[in-house]
Amino acid sequence: DIQMTQSPSSLSASVGDRITITCRASQTIPTYLNWYHHKPGQAPKLLIFAVSNLESGVPSRFSGSGSGTDFTLTISGLQPEDFATYYCQQSYSAPLTFGGGTRVDIK
Protein backbone atom coordinates (compact mmCIF):
# COMPACT_ATOMS: atom_id res chain seq x y z
CA ASP A 1 0.00 0.00 0.00
CA ILE A 2 1.16 3.55 -0.69
CA GLN A 3 1.62 5.66 2.44
CA MET A 4 1.18 9.42 2.21
CA THR A 5 3.07 11.58 4.72
CA GLN A 6 2.12 15.23 5.08
CA SER A 7 4.05 17.91 6.89
CA PRO A 8 3.62 19.90 8.94
CA SER A 9 0.65 18.42 10.77
CA SER A 10 -0.38 21.91 11.79
CA LEU A 11 0.71 25.48 11.27
CA SER A 12 -0.31 28.94 12.38
CA ALA A 13 -0.32 31.75 9.88
CA SER A 14 -1.72 35.22 9.28
CA VAL A 15 -3.97 36.57 6.55
CA GLY A 16 -1.75 37.44 3.60
CA ASP A 17 0.95 34.90 4.42
CA ARG A 18 2.37 32.44 1.91
CA ILE A 19 2.37 28.88 3.18
CA THR A 20 3.59 25.56 1.81
CA ILE A 21 2.45 22.09 2.75
CA THR A 22 4.42 19.05 1.66
CA CYS A 23 3.29 15.53 0.90
CA ARG A 24 5.55 12.53 0.37
CA ALA A 25 4.46 9.23 -1.10
CA SER A 26 6.12 5.97 -0.07
CA GLN A 27 6.55 5.08 -3.75
CA THR A 28 6.32 6.84 -7.10
CA ILE A 29 2.81 7.94 -7.99
CA PRO A 30 3.56 9.85 -11.27
CA THR A 31 1.01 12.67 -11.36
CA TYR A 32 -1.81 10.99 -9.41
CA LEU A 33 -1.77 13.46 -6.54
CA ASN A 34 -4.74 15.53 -5.42
CA TRP A 35 -5.27 18.17 -2.72
CA TYR A 36 -8.40 18.84 -0.69
CA HIS A 37 -9.51 21.46 1.77
CA HIS A 38 -11.88 20.52 4.61
CA LYS A 39 -13.72 22.69 7.07
CA PRO A 40 -15.70 21.36 10.05
CA GLY A 41 -19.34 20.71 9.18
CA GLN A 42 -18.70 20.86 5.44
CA ALA A 43 -17.88 18.33 2.78
CA PRO A 44 -14.24 18.19 1.70
CA LYS A 45 -13.51 20.18 -1.43
CA LEU A 46 -11.14 19.30 -4.26
CA LEU A 47 -8.62 22.09 -4.83
CA ILE A 48 -6.00 20.61 -7.15
CA PHE A 49 -5.93 17.40 -9.17
CA ALA A 50 -3.08 15.67 -10.97
CA VAL A 51 -0.41 17.60 -9.02
CA SER A 52 -0.95 21.07 -10.42
CA ASN A 53 -4.36 21.42 -12.08
CA LEU A 54 -6.67 23.86 -10.37
CA GLU A 55 -10.23 22.62 -9.96
CA SER A 56 -12.82 24.89 -11.54
CA GLY A 57 -13.67 27.84 -9.31
CA VAL A 58 -10.61 27.50 -7.06
CA PRO A 59 -8.72 30.79 -6.67
CA SER A 60 -5.34 31.16 -8.34
CA ARG A 61 -3.61 31.75 -4.99
CA PHE A 62 -3.59 27.95 -4.70
CA SER A 63 -0.90 26.08 -6.60
CA GLY A 64 0.57 22.60 -6.62
CA SER A 65 3.84 21.16 -7.79
CA GLY A 66 6.02 18.10 -7.58
CA SER A 67 6.62 14.76 -9.20
CA GLY A 68 7.43 11.18 -8.36
CA THR A 69 7.16 11.02 -4.59
CA ASP A 70 7.40 14.64 -3.39
CA PHE A 71 4.67 17.22 -3.78
CA THR A 72 3.75 20.63 -2.44
CA LEU A 73 0.66 22.77 -2.04
CA THR A 74 1.28 26.50 -1.83
CA ILE A 75 -1.20 29.18 -0.85
CA SER A 76 0.04 32.63 -1.79
CA GLY A 77 -1.78 35.22 0.25
CA LEU A 78 -3.88 33.38 2.83
CA GLN A 79 -7.47 34.52 3.06
CA PRO A 80 -9.78 34.08 6.07
CA GLU A 81 -11.70 31.33 4.28
CA ASP A 82 -8.50 29.32 3.82
CA PHE A 83 -8.16 28.41 7.50
CA ALA A 84 -9.03 24.73 7.38
CA THR A 85 -7.43 21.30 7.17
CA TYR A 86 -5.67 20.27 3.95
CA TYR A 87 -5.20 16.72 2.74
CA CYS A 88 -3.19 15.21 -0.06
CA GLN A 89 -4.39 11.98 -1.67
CA GLN A 90 -2.91 9.53 -4.12
CA SER A 91 -5.21 8.14 -6.79
CA TYR A 92 -2.53 6.03 -8.47
CA SER A 93 -3.43 2.66 -7.02
CA ALA A 94 -5.89 1.11 -4.62
CA PRO A 95 -6.12 1.27 -1.72
CA LEU A 96 -6.36 4.99 -2.33
CA THR A 97 -4.76 6.85 0.55
CA PHE A 98 -4.89 10.29 2.12
CA GLY A 99 -2.18 12.07 3.99
CA GLY A 100 -2.75 12.70 7.67
CA GLY A 101 -3.81 16.29 7.11
CA THR A 102 -2.39 19.73 7.82
CA ARG A 103 -4.43 22.02 10.00
CA VAL A 104 -3.97 25.68 9.15
CA ASP A 105 -5.15 28.07 11.82
CA ILE A 106 -4.94 31.76 12.55
CA LYS A 107 -1.85 33.04 14.32
Added chain:
Amino acid sequence: EVQMVESGGGLIKPGGSLRLSCAASGFIFSNAWMNWVRQAPGRGLEWVARIKSKPDGETIDYAAPVKGRFIISRDDSKHTVYLQMNSLKIEDTALYYCATGRAFDIWGQGTMVTVSS
Protein backbone atom coordinates in the same frame (compact mmCIF):
# COMPACT_ATOMS: atom_id res chain seq x y z
CA GLU B 1 -27.61 20.82 -10.03
CA VAL B 2 -24.88 18.33 -9.22
CA GLN B 3 -25.68 16.70 -5.91
CA MET B 4 -25.07 13.60 -3.83
CA VAL B 5 -27.11 12.79 -0.75
CA GLU B 6 -26.15 10.08 1.71
CA SER B 7 -28.59 8.32 4.01
CA GLY B 8 -28.83 5.26 6.23
CA GLY B 9 -26.55 6.21 9.09
CA GLY B 10 -27.47 5.77 12.73
CA LEU B 11 -26.61 4.16 16.03
CA ILE B 12 -25.84 0.46 15.88
CA LYS B 13 -24.40 -2.10 18.31
CA PRO B 14 -21.07 -3.78 17.67
CA GLY B 15 -21.52 -6.77 15.40
CA GLY B 16 -24.55 -5.25 13.72
CA SER B 17 -25.17 -4.31 10.10
CA LEU B 18 -26.16 -1.12 8.35
CA ARG B 19 -26.64 -0.14 4.72
CA LEU B 20 -25.73 3.33 3.55
CA SER B 21 -27.10 4.83 0.34
CA CYS B 22 -25.87 7.71 -1.76
CA ALA B 23 -28.27 9.14 -4.32
CA ALA B 24 -26.67 11.17 -7.09
CA SER B 25 -28.06 13.68 -9.55
CA GLY B 26 -26.85 16.23 -12.06
CA PHE B 27 -24.17 14.13 -13.77
CA ILE B 28 -23.89 10.94 -15.82
CA PHE B 29 -23.93 8.46 -12.96
CA SER B 30 -23.37 5.40 -15.13
CA ASN B 31 -19.93 6.69 -16.17
CA ALA B 32 -18.87 7.71 -12.66
CA TRP B 33 -16.45 5.95 -10.36
CA MET B 34 -18.04 6.03 -6.91
CA ASN B 35 -16.26 6.03 -3.56
CA TRP B 36 -16.98 5.98 0.12
CA VAL B 37 -14.71 7.99 2.41
CA ARG B 38 -15.03 8.28 6.19
CA GLN B 39 -13.81 10.52 8.96
CA ALA B 40 -13.75 9.19 12.50
CA PRO B 41 -14.18 11.76 15.29
CA GLY B 42 -11.00 13.77 15.67
CA ARG B 43 -9.28 11.92 12.83
CA GLY B 44 -8.44 12.57 9.20
CA LEU B 45 -10.06 11.37 6.01
CA GLU B 46 -9.90 7.65 5.26
CA TRP B 47 -10.85 6.12 1.92
CA VAL B 48 -13.13 3.10 2.39
CA ALA B 49 -14.16 1.62 -0.95
CA ARG B 50 -14.53 2.28 -4.66
CA ILE B 51 -16.62 0.84 -7.46
CA LYS B 52 -15.75 1.74 -11.01
CA SER B 53 -18.29 2.27 -13.78
CA LYS B 54 -19.72 -0.58 -15.83
CA PRO B 55 -17.70 0.49 -18.91
CA ASP B 56 -14.60 0.22 -16.71
CA GLY B 57 -15.55 -3.25 -15.51
CA GLU B 58 -17.26 -2.31 -12.22
CA THR B 59 -13.99 -3.14 -10.51
CA ILE B 60 -14.24 -2.95 -6.72
CA ASP B 61 -11.52 -2.12 -4.18
CA TYR B 62 -11.60 -1.84 -0.41
CA ALA B 63 -9.42 -0.45 2.34
CA ALA B 64 -7.83 -3.15 4.47
CA PRO B 65 -9.80 -2.34 7.68
CA VAL B 66 -13.15 -3.00 5.97
CA LYS B 67 -12.29 -5.74 3.48
CA GLY B 68 -14.43 -8.81 4.08
CA ARG B 69 -16.97 -6.87 6.13
CA PHE B 70 -18.18 -4.05 3.83
CA ILE B 71 -19.69 -4.42 0.37
CA ILE B 72 -19.98 -1.58 -2.12
CA SER B 73 -22.50 -1.83 -4.94
CA ARG B 74 -24.28 0.42 -7.40
CA ASP B 75 -27.63 0.64 -9.17
CA ASP B 76 -27.19 2.79 -12.24
CA SER B 77 -30.95 2.80 -12.90
CA LYS B 78 -31.46 4.52 -9.53
CA HIS B 79 -28.29 6.66 -9.68
CA THR B 80 -27.38 5.24 -6.30
CA VAL B 81 -24.33 3.68 -4.70
CA TYR B 82 -24.58 1.56 -1.56
CA LEU B 83 -22.31 0.50 1.26
CA GLN B 84 -23.42 -2.61 3.11
CA MET B 85 -21.58 -2.64 6.42
CA ASN B 86 -21.51 -5.92 8.34
CA SER B 87 -19.81 -7.03 11.56
CA LEU B 88 -19.52 -3.41 12.61
CA LYS B 89 -16.84 -2.46 15.10
CA ILE B 90 -16.55 0.52 17.43
CA GLU B 91 -13.72 1.81 15.26
CA ASP B 92 -16.12 2.06 12.29
CA THR B 93 -17.76 5.03 14.03
CA ALA B 94 -17.38 7.89 11.58
CA LEU B 95 -19.02 10.35 9.24
CA TYR B 96 -19.35 8.53 5.93
CA TYR B 97 -19.16 10.50 2.70
CA CYS B 98 -19.74 9.37 -0.85
CA ALA B 99 -17.48 11.00 -3.42
CA THR B 100 -17.15 10.67 -7.15
CA GLY B 101 -14.48 11.07 -9.78
CA ARG B 102 -10.97 9.85 -10.31
CA ALA B 103 -10.09 12.87 -8.19
CA PHE B 104 -12.98 13.30 -5.81
CA ASP B 105 -14.57 16.39 -7.28
CA ILE B 106 -18.11 15.87 -5.96
CA TRP B 107 -18.92 14.98 -2.36
CA GLY B 108 -22.06 14.47 -0.37
CA GLN B 109 -22.59 16.02 3.05
CA GLY B 110 -22.12 12.71 4.85
CA THR B 111 -24.13 10.40 7.09
CA MET B 112 -23.05 9.59 10.63
CA VAL B 113 -22.55 6.02 11.77
CA THR B 114 -22.10 5.40 15.48
CA VAL B 115 -21.17 1.92 16.66
CA SER B 116 -21.66 1.63 20.39
CA SER B 117 -23.06 -0.78 22.94
